[in-house]
Amino acid sequence: xxxxxxxxxxxxxxxxxxxxxxxxxxxxxxxxxxxxxxxxxxxxxxxxxxxxxxxxxxxxxxxxxxxxxxxxxxxxxxxxxxxxxxxxxxxxxxxxxxxxxxxxxxxxxxxxxxxxxxxxxxxxxxxxxxxxxxxxxxxxxxxxxxxxxxxxxxxxxxx
Amino acid sequence: xxxxxxxxxxxxxxxxxxxxxxxxxxxxxxxxxxxxxxxxxxxxxxxxxxxxxxxxxxxxxxxxxxxxxxxxxxxxxxxxxxxxxxxxxxxxxxxxxxxxxxxxxxxxxxxxxxxxxxxxxxxxxxxxxxxxxxxxxxxxxxxxxxxxxxxxxxxxxxxxxxxxxxxxxxxxxxxxxxxxxxxxxxxxxxxxxxxxxxxxxxxxxxxxxxxxxxxxxxxxxxxxxxxxxxxxxxxxxxxxxxxxxxxxxxxxxxxxxxxxxxxxxxxxxxxxxxxxxxxxxxxxxxxxxxxxxxxxxxxxxxxxxxxxxxxxxxxxxxxxxxxxxxxxxxxxxxxxxxxxxxxxxxxxxxxxxxxxxxxxxxxxxxxxxxxxxxxxxxxxxxxxxxxxxxxxxxxxxxxxxxxxxxxxxxxxxxxxxxxxxxxxxxxxxxxxxxxxxxxxxxxxxxxxxxxxxxxxxxxxxxxxxxxxxxxxxxxxxxxxxxxxxxxxxxxxxxxxxxxxxxxxxxxxxxxxxxxxxxxxxxxxxxxxxxxxxxxxxxxxxxxxxxxxxxxxxxxxxxxxxxxxxxxxxxxxxxxxxxxxxxxxxxxxxxxxxxxxxxxxxxxxxxxxxxxxxxxxxxxxxxxxxxxxxxxxxxxxxxxxxxxxxxxxxxxxxxxxxxxxxxxxxxxxxxxxxxxxxxxxxxxxxxxxxxxxxxxxxxxxxxxxxxxxxxxxxxxxxxxxxxxxxxxxxxxxxxxxxxxxxxxxxxxxxxxxxxxxxxxxxxxxxxxxxxxxxxxxxxxxxxxxxxxxxxxxxxxxxxxxxxxx
Ligand code: FES
Ligand code: FES
Numbered sequence: 026x027x028x029x030x031x032x033x034x035x036x037x038x039x040x041x042x043x044x045x046x047x048x049x050x051x052x053x054x055x056x057x058x059x060x061x062x063x064x065x066x067x068x069x070x071x072x073x074x075x076x077x078x079x080x081x082x083x084x085x086x087x088x089x090x091x092x093x094x095x096x097x098x099x100x101x102x103x104x105x106x107x108x109x110x111x112x113x114x115x116x117x118x119x120x121x122x123x124x125x126x127x128x129x130x131x132x133x134x135x136x137x138x139x140x141x142x143x144x145x146x147x148x149x150x151x152x153x154x155x156x157x158x159x160x161x162x163x164x165x166x167x168x169x170x171x172x173x174x175x176x177x178x179x180x181x182x183x184x
Numbered sequence: 185x186x187x188x189x190x191x192x193x194x195x196x197x198x199x200x201x202x203x204x205x206x207x208x209x210x211x212x213x214x215x216x217x218x219x220x221x222x223x224x225x226x227x228x229x230x231x232x233x234x235x236x237x238x239x240x241x242x243x244x245x246x247x248x249x250x251x252x253x254x255x256x257x258x259x260x261x262x263x264x265x266x267x268x269x270x271x272x273x274x275x276x277x278x279x280x281x282x283x284x285x286x287x288x289x290x291x292x293x294x295x296x297x298x299x300x301x302x303x304x305x306x307x308x309x310x311x312x313x314x315x316x317x318x319x320x321x322x323x324x325x326x327x328x329x330x331x332x333x334x335x336x337x338x339x340x341x342x343x344x345x346x347x348x349x350x351x352x353x354x355x356x357x358x359x360x361x362x363x364x365x366x367x368x369x370x371x372x373x374x375x376x377x378x379x380x381x382x383x384x385x386x387x388x389x390x391x392x393x394x395x396x397x398x399x400x401x402x403x404x405x406x407x408x409x410x411x412x413x414x415x416x417x418x419x420x421x422x423x424x425x426x427x428x429x430x431x432x433x434x435x436x437x438x439x440x441x442x443x444x445x446x447x448x449x450x451x452x453x454x455x456x457x458x459x460x461x462x463x464x465x466x467x468x469x470x471x472x473x474x475x476x477x478x479x480x481x482x483x484x485x486x487x488x489x490x491x492x493x494x495x496x497x498x499x500x501x502x503x504x505x506x507x508x509x510x511x512x513x514x515x516x517x518x519x520x521x522x523x524x525x526x527x528x529x530x531x532x533x534x535x536x537x538x539x540x541x542x543x544x545x546x547x548x549x550x551x552x553x554x555x556x557x558x559x560x561x562x563x564x565x566x567x568x569x570x571x572x573x574x575x576x577x578x579x580x581x582x583x584x585x586x587x588x589x590x591x592x593x594x595x596x597x598x599x600x601x602x603x604x605x606x607x608x609x610x611x612x613x614x615x616x617x618x619x620x621x622x623x624x625x626x627x628x629x630x631x632x633x634x635x636x637x638x639x640x641x642x643x644x645x646x647x648x649x650x651x652x653x654x655x656x657x658x659x660x661x662x663x664x665x666x667x668x669x670x671x672x673x674x675x676x677x678x679x680x681x682x683x684x685x686x687x688x689x690x691x692x693x694x695x696x697x698x699x700x701x702x703x704x705x706x707x708x709x710x711x712x713x714x715x716x717x718x719x720x721x722x723x724x725x726x727x728x729x730x731x732x733x734x735x736x737x738x739x740x741x742x743x744x745x746x747x748x749x750x751x752x753x754x755x756x757x758x759x760x761x762x763x764x765x766x767x768x769x770x771x772x773x774x775x776x777x778x779x780x781x782x783x784x785x786x787x788x789x790x791x792x793x794x795x796x797x798x799x800x801x802x803x804x805x806x807x808x809x810x811x812x813x814x815x816x817x818x819x820x821x822x823x824x825x826x827x828x829x830x831x832x833x834x835x836x837x838x839x840x841x842x843x844x845x846x847x848x849x850x851x852x853x854x855x856x857x858x859x860x861x862x863x864x865x866x867x868x869x870x871x872x873x874x875x876x877x878x879x880x881x882x883x884x885x886x887x888x889x890x891x892x893x894x895x896x897x898x899x900x901x902x903x904x905x906x907x908x909x910x911x912x913x914x915x916x917x918x919x920x921x922x923x924x925x926x927x928x929x930x931x932x933x934x935x936x937x938x939x940x941x942x943x944x945x946x947x948x949x950x951x952x953x954x955x956x957x958x959x960x961x962x963x964x965x966x967x968x969x970x971x972x973x974x975x976x977x978x979x980x981x982x983x984x985x986x987x988x
Contacts, residue, residue, distance in 0.1 A: 046303065060212035061205020063431070065380050066463045070901035073380060101205040110203060118199035121870045125681030126202025127380040127431030133203060152909040159901070161380045161432045162681050164877035165912040167870055 035103030072158030075131035116175035124162035226287035229321035229894020262414035291468025321894035353530030358492030362483035371477030381431025404718025427708035435547030470543030492530035511545035514552030522556030561945035574988035638950025646934030647726030660714025669778030722934030730811030829933035846966030875939015956981025
């Protein structure tokens, strides 16, 4: 039995018809066409499906779509401004933190959230923040560097 | 040619699309009317399949088709490895997409469903009834070789898929002449890459035209085209393979048997079918890697000169490996590459591939050569320790010297270039061993941690040119100069995270004195680009760059001819500079590439843009060219060379063992790496560092465990420790060296697999440095480490004098 849900996604109001058991990640990707969040493990261990829901980073494979009814969601598609990368995205490319790109959208969203909450995050705090993400390519070194740099740039931007 | 972009760490062109969610991976695609496939896997490691009842599953609304072993009998798999000219034929007569009559490992696909959504497809699996008759599984190599072992492939008479002896020089004489003979036993457990994006495929078969288009997450696009065509009996010209962005591969996406399942379902239903494996399937279906043991003996002189090596190596392949993975070839590659950087004249080797009831094997950074490298590098340290000389001295004594290149090893490998002693000396200088030793003594004093310092070096055979079968070497590219002056380079090579859109555009930009932004690179389409063997064996910098340079030079010759004609001079009087063709002695006389391209496309003849000899034969600004390695191998029996380039490097790793918990950490590493001419140094460095974590975490924390029933007990990220940020390695001090290869157009050497070679050897050597005993058991999980610490304490080796 399908249920209609309404969410604000990247600033736009969107409706979707979902089964009660439809995962939020599947609703976003398959129904709303927002495929930037990736399906890595579907058991909450890899972070590839990370989105921001009501101001918190959430693994969207761990929620049913119906639970997001009425929620405000940001996916990676909503982060960059027109024609310009967000400072955290820019830091990722500047610090060579992207290889295959499959973990990237999740990492970047978690990183922007960290920067908001802890603009001066230490290396240990950064590692903790991305502790729920898996990157199989980079060895994390460049990612940690990028997040450090991105935090700096974001706080500078806010002045 | 002046290098402007080659050698510069420009930022990657592909990043913006990946950072914004724009990059497309297979699972991001949807086709109208698309069905979803789910696969039922065997519950048993070894069982006769008495019957499969799909009637209930068929009744489930939304289920469109179900296939079982019965349905695949008419589609025997095309072998992934065919070494027809060599005596390496697989003794397996036939293999299929799904188990036919007998399941050979727990996790083997036995039935597949196509349904309107993936949830329904999964539901349907629960409704399929399989009646198994369990058989005794073979779960270890010892068991496989025992007298009364069940036979996995009865027709063979034993459980050995391949047995290859290899010999050079006079081993008996070497052993007779030796001062010492030292025994070594090393091995590795079973583990693999498990990229974040698993297997993914969409198949779209059009029944009216008989055309099949597939989108797959793969390391090659040309080779699977033939594979799908042969298995499904569709003419190859009617099969298209597109490989969009790939979320990591590392050697594991070179077998397409499972991807053929959605293809068959699409052929049967006439609708597009998507299959994206879940993580349990990633672990259970395979491929896996490593899982081998070496038993060796080394004949040496007291001064450290290695006179000869004898070894017996056994691989636990899992089930046969010619139709699904390509792992049997590892046995041969290892024989040809294990000599590393050393002048060892005499050896005798026996390499055996044993089958068991486990998932099949494939490559994983790398393909047997990393095992050979680890073997020889461990030998160097073990022998040095036995002889009481330093690991540095033993290497320097046996290294091939810089003036000896190109160097033909006794196994036939042809090394291009390098400075092995220079690389080692440099890394030792960077690491400052005396100060590390002080730190080690300080920590020993303190008591909680044991520190180890390990050195290792390596040669990394890359850019394979393995004769025959799909690993054969041939790489093409097409380059077009467009009317507005931009370039499009097309290659069927695949983008797996190596940054090739960036590096290839750097290469073309330099050839035409333009910028990388002027060059767009199209990747991974078997229809749009000439044949490409694919992205494996670190082929990119040798083969694909080779093709890009060759095609650039071919097109450039035309461009210069046309430009000279426009400028009314001879072709040898002009040159390319800053995107213009100009007269050498009078640079003010010039025509830009843009102007020329516009004229050639729109006014080729009438006002005489093109010289007559081109106007009616080849008026285009397109070119296609192929590159192949200059030293093709001829036969397995002769001393043959399997790789066209041989980068090298050396490392010092420091490790800490927590005596209380047994946890090993790697606080600091020093790396010097030489992959010839660098295109983008940062890309090289970061791929190396990523590979090093794969290697080191693999040896420390990852393990695929089968129980006595042949059930895989590590099937999720919960029980298989893929490294996370807390497993990150400490600081890596990284330095490049650049000894160009004489065998490739720009002097580049392929590097993608480099990170896993020496990282493992240097860490293992560091652990042995800390403990003073030989490590034979991996992974080095805490309990194992504690056992070794105890052994070292009992033997009193912890506070011994170290030789360097
Ligand atoms: S897909 Fe959600 S955490 Fe892995
Ligand atoms: S860049 Fe490939 S998984 Fe992180």
